[in-house]
Amino acid sequence: MKTNAGALLSSIRIDRAADRKISVQLYLRLKDILLSGGVNPGERLPATRTLAKEIGVSRTTVIDAIDRLTAEGLLDARVGAGTFVSQALAGRPASPAAPRPAAGESHAPSLSQAAADARERFAPRAWLPHKSQAFITALPALDLFPMAHWARLSARHWRAGRDDVMGYGHPSGHQGLREAIATHLNAARGIRCDPDQLFVVAGAQQAFFLISTLLLNPGERVWFENPGAIGARNAFVAGGAEIVPVDIDAEGLSVVDGLRKAPAFRLAFVTPSHQQPLGQVMSLRRRLALLQAADEADALIVEDDYDGEFYYGNQPQPSLKSIDTRDRVIYVGTFSKSLFPSLRLGFILVPRNLVGALAEVSAYWLSGVPTATQAIVADFMNEGLFATHIRLMRRAYKARHDALLEAAASLRPHIDIRPTSSGFHTVGFLPAAADEDRIVAGAREKGIIVAPLSRYSATASGRKGLVLGFGGVTPDDIRRGVRKLADLPELARPLV
Template identity: 50%
Template sequence: MVKRAGGALLQSITIDHASSRTIGIQLTTALRDLILGGGLAAGERLPASRILAKELGIARMTVIGSFEQLTAEGLVESRTGAGTFVSEAVQTDRPATHSLEQARPVQSAPLARLLSAASHHFVHRLPHEPRAFTTAMPAFDAFPMAQWSRIAARHWRSQRHQVLGYPEPHGHRPLRNAIAAHLRANRGITCSADEIFIVSGAQQAFDLIGSTLVDPGDRIWFENPGTIGARNSFLAHGAEIVPVPVDDDGLVVAEGLARSPDFKLAFVTPSHQQPLGSKMSLERRFALLQAATAAGGWVIEDDWDGEFFFHGRPLPTLKGVDAAGRVIYVGTFSKTLFPALRLGFILAPPALVRIFETSLEAFSPGVPTSLQDHVSDFIGEGHFAAHVRRMRKLYAERCEALLEAGARHLTPWLEIVPTNTGLHTVAWLKGGLSGTAVSAAAARRNLTVAAIERFCIEPIAREGLVLGFGGINAAKIEAGAKSLAQTFAELSSA
């Protein structure tokens, strides 16, 4: 166990000087209750008698007397030169505590009205582990830890107020500058740092947009199938989700207009549709922008993995062709760097800049400045661009490994669709199999296989699976394909 420099903090102990019980008895009883109730763990160090006496405002000899009494009871033990510790025997002798089931009230507390109404649309979260075939999982094994560690170490040697103080609610200026420069140079987006707001990942961006712009009953065009997290956020804010079909050219704008010509927001993933993988054509992009302008609505562009195109040049972002200022662009570092950062950003159109400034100043605690510093230097020193280039090549290789493994082992059951972008692809099921049934059966083999159905608001014509390849190497892809083939064989025979 790691030794604590000053012992446990015992601020819950209070001494009543007006009580008829002596101070020594009060202290002994309080310490005994903490030990037997689990507040102090077996092996945990108590504060030195001098420190505890000072904190409680009592005599040191009183504390020493309490320690001696607890030692006699076998609850604590003194180690010469080290201090006083909770006895290891407490781990086995402590009275059993009530289980969660026993302690839980008969009736759980109700959710807020809007969240309660939305919750029946939520789906359970699949395991986010680097195994076959988890989606949205970057290549941890290829991340440049040495460069990242060097930058982090340098920043932790900065002045203390820079790394320990409260972060700016709008985001750290150096990172906002770095993101703006990157978007201008690599994504073809004309923007300034003042239009960029740093948030704790894309999910917080969606929640911020929902809380800032959505009133209960507002209609939101949403790709069907589409991104689950964003859908949950808007549902929780009381939005009416309008499912709009997706084809090979992206969101079918004509169908959206037929279902709801008046809409508040439209949510799209035009660079690499989540989950089907199509890219929105220029014609559809212009049609969507025209529809948003006519409705007085806004378009949310989620560019979640658009950096990772393998071949040729990508289409421009929707934000890059938005002359009317209707697009709210959301980016994340969860895929380009790693998800534990919990770091993303919003690029707001000029008309919404002041609105987001107000919302973040009022409600956002900000993102840790140290993390923002790390990322801004990682971008500014050229490591980010080099990493993205390496990952494009690596993901192309892993995608090819999946296609080859699928051809060897999965052809009787799956039609795997080639892709040239991102960390996953889709595979259409053959023979009338259910994607949900395959997903459940695959989970028993320690495979994470997402059914397309889980991304749908309303059913689509075909059953399929979403197969991630970004987070695992070729050998694990091969082994995963073999295991998935065995899953299919068992389902088919059943």
Template identity: 60%
Template sequence: MKKQQGALLTSIKIDRSARKKIGVQLYMGLRDIILTGGLMAGDRLPATRTLAKEIQVSRTTVIDAIDRLVAEGLLESRVGAGTYVSEILENQRPVTPNVDTAQFTETRPRLAHNLTHATETYAPRSWLPHTTGAFVTALPALDAFPMAHWARLSARHLRGSRDDIMGYGQPKGLLQLRNAIATHLNASRGIRCHSEQIFITAGAQQAFSLIGSVLLNAGDQVWYENPGAAGARNAFLSRGAQMVPINVDKDGLIVSQGVQKSPHFRLAFVTPSHQQPLGHVMSLARRLELLDAANTAQAMIVEDDYDGDFYFGGQPHPPLKSIDTQSRVIYVGTFSKTLFPSLRLGFMLVPDGLIDTFDHLFASWISTAPTSVQSIVADFMDEGHFATHIRMMRRLYSARYDAMIDASKHMPDSFTLGETKSGFHTMGYLNKNADEQNLVRAAGENGVIVAPLNRYCLTPIAQKGLVLGFGSSTPEQINAGMKTLAKLVRHKI
């Protein structure tokens, strides 16, 4: 079958009621597109028959307009090849004058109050990693992902029914994937749940935003770990929430401080399985205390279990959701850490009392992740590849953490490597006189990527430190990175 080629020019509008002839309108429309950069030098125009059909004019009218532009030198015809925008035009196109944006200051659209307020307090997310290496955070071991299995499942899916591949899909997410997630949470994380409680989202960030839209009004108080994860914080700020920073100790969020600061809180956000970024595991006593505080205040808790599957320190503590007897916890998970970030795939597990609300929300206007991605992940889980991958990653991250412990021998006494039993990042604690920002900058200039602890803080804390990822770093990179950091810390950069 012969391929139709050439630019789409359907922006040209013909007014048949105008006094100006149709041929002139077409000529001027094409000329404007060329001169304003809509078509660049060397771009091909569609065939005259195709253009006539698209604009709904006669082919003779199209030929006359193109011949006129060829005569003016704006187009050139190539025998047997078609009509192209003239190469001569490249250096002769009229320059668009610079516009003084100041004159438009008074006419800028008025922004929503919540957004205007939120942008002033957003935590920056521009530092999310794009390349692997020491000591990049938030990136799993991409080099160990079973790409061959993934490619096979992808190819099989694309050979399936076009309705399944190309349709809109189920509003709250593919049932097969929701069943697979429910099975995994029951078996691996000890959470008793069913597929109707699970909603598939385009990453954990969308889940946090949706939770905020359902539960928060402007001015509502949210307990937030300090230091804590940036993404959910930004989502709640966008809803006009008042963030209440609650300090964290070795047992997790200090609930008594939260009760003292904000007894009538509406929402609490926690990372109990592996506190972000300090790495502590919330104790059972503290978990029960948090559940009791939420029940007293009639508040909800968002549990972000972003890397809880990667516990390598013996028997893990159960998720907060698994001991929630009052339906106070919304559990959020992500495949960005268990598989890879570009999937943009997450999920939330909501209490039965909120299913109807979220069902209505998803059926009304929420777009979730592509059906094809959901289907491939569902097959990946159902065929056992996911469980195998999790087991392998636990061993790998444990080995890479051991390599970090071994490499820390290069560090001076003013540096203390934090302990972790889960995930793929840990803390490097510095003395109180250290300059985090300069150290981060100097490390970056030497090819080592680290994040300062203060980046995660709502309000300043006394502790200084660096967040060190080891998931995407080989033992050799970890050792070399520690040597580089050691030199910088010794020189008090």
């Protein structure tokens, strides 16, 4: 039984009212598809009976068109196998696309006011990578992921009943995964919650958009770390919020600065376990002050715990959510850092009084994250593989962090790379006279990716620096990357 019925050619349309013969129309349309790259060299065409049925013409008409294209060398007929696109078309440039309309003939559709305003206020995000290299900040250690265990669990679920893995998922998330996350948060982050407070989403970015949609009206004020996480800021901007940039000091977000700038705020966004991008951990004193400020303003706090599992050595500070006694904190987590980004899997833990509202919003707009993916992650957690992986990653990131600090000694005094106690990126501060953009561009020419600190700032923070990721690269690659940075003219010339 043949399992390949050939390319889908359903774009072919026959105009029966036209003067041109049907066989000629079919011949010309097929020829256009072949020459424009619509099917690949070596690809099999449908059988003549199949194509005739799909287009709605006689088989004789199809045979006539196929024979003409075969005679021209565009198709290759193989007895007993079928008709294939000729390999002679390999490497041939596709026919050019239709010319663009002349100026004045066409224009882009108008955007909504919200979209137009938000686009002007969006912060530029770095291209999100798929391949590890020094010093990309967005990727975990993909080289150490336990692929064999993942493949075993995947095979188990894809052999399950089709209804279980192929239908629409529950908008709030797979119950087994919600239960596994609740158990993990209790044991690892000190957060006690019920599974029905958890909502599984397609990554942290979707979580921020949902929070913005659920809670923010245009013009409401959001305290936001400055510098801070770009994606979350863009989500709130898109919702019409007024971003209030709040200074960061050695203890984290400055509550005093926030109260001075906007005492009546609706939300505060923080990354207390590992400030994005500066890397420090918010002190317990500052966490308690933030909770008190939110309570007095009747505001909520969004805690982004994007890499909170990865701390080095001593016990970490408790999560903000774990010391929240007044249900002010919305906790956002992601598996992009703890497992891998292409899962597109995250979760929101909401206060009990928001469960019903978020369940309704999810049911209105979301179809759920793929069920099989959620079930695989649930088993990965329940079988202890997640805990084992986190422990391994802590050791690996500590080794890579130490390798960066050791190698970066050669960059002083041009770059002051600061140690961090968690996560897999840190910041290197530059002298005030340094040109961030030139250093970033020069590094890219050498195959090194670094992010300027200014990219993360809603307003000028008065500091210059580079954000350096070390989690996704081996210690040897880190050392090679540092040597390339040291060769940049901007980092080699004497400081004035």
